[in-house]
Amino acid sequence: MVASALTIAGSDSGGAAGLQADLRTFLTCGVHGLVAVTAVTVQNTLGVHDRSDIPPHVVAGQIEAVAADMGVNAAKTGMLASGEIIKAVAEACDRADIGRDRAVPFVVDPVAASMHGHPLFDDAGLAALREELLPRATVLTPNLDEVRLLTGLTVTGRAEMHEAAVALHALGPRYVLVKSGHLTEDPECVDVLYDGTDFVDLHGPRFATPHTHGAGDSMASALTAGLARGMSVPEAARFGKWFVSNAVANSYPMGAKVGPVSAFWRLAPEEFTPGG
């Protein structure tokens, strides 16, 4: 049986982040990708220039249609665009048995802004994220900007990442995975997983590349793929960290500013020989 993973996310026309990064990661991690599109962004390496949100009932409909017919082994969120979409997602996830303490593990990546600083949801979205999604999350995967938005804590070092994980765990998720990409002074890139009792430090090198667009989405979607394939949360977190470290190591320039991380590093070399 091929496992399936669902991403509930926005489209990035630049193909670096959003549902495009998620589907590419699912593919290279050997799971079938299912999608509930929340918004279409007009985006390139310079920023998010425009967007159109999908009606909430259409977002919910996509989740329920694939869950009822095809089955979902794990699900994740990315850009959720608005409070109304978040409420519709929460209700659809309940109907599809997605969420902590339910059959289908749920990774909530609390994407609040693009790396260029453009907001990807409004104030109502932040309130709905706290009330509706954090308590439903099997794993919450914030970056350090999202930590500040959700807790008010400013993290400048590894010890503070542990404090932030404790504060976030109190908001309802089963596990918290705090991502360390923004601690640019740290020679290593150590993410932290916390289950309410124990901390697991996920070690990895810090690569000196400016091209990290889509790193967060790739980490969360590899983690989701691991869960879909039956890994435990700590195992899937290690898998996600391993996947994204390689994706950052193989990132490439494209466009005027920050280029994408690569999911290609897992693909086999081209075997077709023209005329052969």
Ligand SMILES: Nc1ncnc2c1ncn2[C@@H]1O[C@H](COP(=O)(O)OP(=O)(O)O)[C@@H](O)[C@H]1O
């Ligand atoms: N320069 C880097 N070298 C190695 N890993 C990185 C680097 N930047 C980010 N990562 C990894 O990519 C993932 C995303 O990190 P982060 O940048 O904090 O999130 P986001 O992309 O959501 O802002 C994390 O697992 C982090 O450890």
Ligand SMILES: Cc1ncc(COP(=O)(O)O)c(N)n1
């Ligand atoms: C549609 C969409 N979803 C998510 C992100 C966040 O990714 P990043 O932090 O790499 O900009 C994005 N820029 N666009």
